[in-house]
Amino acid sequence: MLTSPDLAAHRIAAEPYYRPVGDEIAVFEAAWAHRLPVMLKGPTGCGKTRFVEHMAWRLGRPLITVAAHEDMTAADLAGRFLLDAQGTVWHDGPLTQAVRHGAICYLDEIVEARQDTTVVIHPLTDARRVLPLEKRGELIPAHADFQLVISYNPGYQSAVKDLKESTKQRFIAIDFDYPAPEIEAEIIRREAGVEAGLAATLVAIAACSRRLRGQGLDEGASTRMLIHAGRLASGGVGLETAVNAAIVLPITDDADMRAALRVAINACLP
């Protein structure tokens, strides 16, 4: 994996389908105009990633996505020395690449990363717009087109996993949620290639499961799950089987909860 200066691999050629839900596109464009960092909040599978892809395409910028995880260190973002035949060479991390060459950098699920990791983004996200590389004693000023976007699911984390106040307060936030029923049905129709009636049924099922959030389910069925169920169903699997495989089984292991979900699902099926 070597640095490709023009980041060609990260450019998005075709328009990713995104159905606007509110004024999120306008807000993002305004933030972009001032290169303000953006935080996308919302539950899993509600379209955050798709939205960023769409915006990167719309603004004609390459997009570098990093999925944060528990063991992620600052070096994973910024870069590290590696060994080769001649000795040590520096290798830019994804964040550094984006900073140097003017990409949109999307840090998915930032809370998962250790807190010391999140601190490296601080100088980038205030007026300084620089990335200090301590290891190399280098200070990289951000490219004029660099923008940082993070995602953050406030729903089910404990207080311990929350973002630091000093991190939160650097971002413009856009709130995502599952779209209104008609819009969600439209998205499912389009993404899964199913007819309107089936899409509406899936949305009704999702509504049932979302009411159980916090009552034994950590999250209700996401738009993503509904699309999966729709694809299975349009692929010839019976609807009940499709919903079971794409929604009930993945979402919970609790027998009572599954039984309750199946009752609700049966009520929704025509």
Added chain:
Amino acid sequence: MKAGEVGEVGAVMERPGPNSARLAGLLAGREGLAATFAATRRRLVAARDPAGLELWAEGALALLDANAGALGLLAYARLSEEQGHRLGGAVLGEVARAAAQLCRQAGAKATEAALQAFQSLAPAMDGPGERALFWAGLIRLAAAAPDCVVPFVGRVGEVWRAGHGADFAGFIEAGLRASGPATAHGRARRRAFFALEDDLALSLAGRIGAGIGFAEMEGELRRVLTALWGSAPQLQTLPPAGRDVPRRVNIAGPVLRLPDAWPGLNAPAARRLYVASAVHAGAHLHFGNPRFPVGRDKPVQIALATLVEDARIEHLAMQRYPGLARLWAPYHRASADDGPTVAALLARLARGLFDPAYADPDALVGKAQALFRAALGEIDNPAISREIGTRLANDIGQRRLRFDARGHVTEPAYRDDGLGLWDFSAVDPEVTAEVEMIVEAARIDRRAGEDGKADGPPERSAVGRARPVSAGVEGVVVATYPEWDAPAGIERADWVTVKAMPPSLGDGAALARQLEANGALRARIARLVKAAKVGRASRLKRQSEGHDLDLDAVIEVAIARRAGLVPDLRVFRSSVLTQRDLAVLVLIDISQSTRDRLAGGLSVLDVEKRAVALLAQALAGLGDAFALMAFASNGRGEVRVHEVKGFAEPYGPEPAARLAGLSSGLSTRLGAALRHAGAMIGGVRSFRKLVLVLTDGEPSDIDTASADLVADARRAVLQLRGRGIDSFGVTLDPAGGGEGAVGEGAANEATAIFGKANVLPIRRVEDLPARLSELYFRLARR
């Protein structure tokens, strides 16, 4: 069989065997008895079973031997007359021997009653196995609680179900366990239980032979209702009633009351009926309106308006959830063949309104369907139910059909009793009496007791359970947890309710001063803290990956290269948190027993508080994540937790004041507290998680036997371990001191719960503060 015949056949065996002869001899002086037995014997002779006849006589001798008295013997004779032809002499003899055994424990009166009960139940018993279970159950009861046999046998018909002999035994065991220790109070409870004057007894009895009960369904129903209607009403059981009374769900304001069980239904059928009824009631709550004032409405009008309202809310529900039609349709089976009663006609009307395609020969059904169809434009308006209901009621009135208000039961079975739809406060005095009839008819719990007994307790319990939960001193429900029912071998879902109690603040500063007074101890703890802190974050050198280079290693690589050697490529440094990446939750038992005073005048709870305060200071010094939580319980409906300090907040004056403000009371439902602690600590990110339980005795509570709570707590510990959470019990066990060895009293139970290596019994409660902190450092090092 005619007497003459008996005589002729009997002549063959007129010569009595040795037992018969002995029996005749012993009865010789007792005129009435002798005559009865002679007559009974003659009848048995007809069976031509000489061996059986001897065994029968042997049974009578056993009863005589056991001092069963004239009444006991007469009961045996009567049983033999009634059932002899069916059971035969050998079986009767066996029964008599069992009855004699009962007699030795519980006396003649109990024996007479038991034989009488057996006589009426015997036809419903399935062979020798069931008979044996019946008598074994009674003998078990007689051995443990002889005084309960007579009252129990009087109502044994409500507990015995053919084919469910094992449940009969289970019922007796449950009664013996539920009554707790043999204090005067315990004995009174036990008597009430076996006289079926106790709610638990009635509900257990109701469930014998029923496939699945409310307890198993409650969690699922709550979730189904939430999923479909957005919120779940409070779910409760109806007061227990006799098993032959048809049961219907009752809506009481925001509370839904369902039967404990549906007697006679197998598990899948019972489950379907629970779901169908709950969803129907949920639709009432969702689409219904303020209640209809009764005003001058007649019972028949009320019944019909209710029926139309049922159809209206179901119509709305099926518009939103088309699949509900499949849920309810199987219950609409009424047809013109059901007979000419009004009740049957109402059931057909219900079907016709539910299913527009249903065609009934009675024009009234067609008329109802037409009226309903015409009103569909206004389906959101509950007033149409009353309008249509009134018109249908008039038709029924004109036909001079008699409506039996008292006997009225809503059909089909999944529909609620309808009382929740009406406001009975504004009843016109003229019709009061009539309306009361219908109310009373539906209020089956009242009707249940023919002997008037059932009136009292169920009413009281209904009030007790419906008690509104106000916030404030009552606490807020924060969670429900399952509980392991050891004797039944099942986990009861959502069985225990945990309430978070509002903090009451005490004098935290005084608590701190008490600690300061003990300088030596604090100094020792401070040293431990310091030692534990050193080397907290450790850097690992020479790693094959890491976040930066290990300079020394890099230089060695360079040297090795120059020298033409194979370099060691592990040239990175990484840092790991040491083993002590630890979160701990201290669970403090504040049940009634912690009120006990120690020699020094302090209560157990006072010492607990000091120990926890000391530990908290140490933990705060270490920077380990920790939380403090106290618990006590008042039955499964109310496990109270007091959050003294959460993981997120620092230990400061406020948590100290909350700690100082704890007070003793209530019982120890440890399993639920452990599960709640697990839920709290589960969200914390740390390498190791530890729940430290501070308790002074075995788990106990008012509604469950201690042994079962121990089993449940054990299970909770194992479940936590499965999730990577260790639990450790520190037991204050001053009483165990005399015997010396570990394994006495509370420590014994604690070992059963936490495992031998995870218990620290503390004999001198005063030592607790020092020992608790030391223990923590020991555990933290593991």
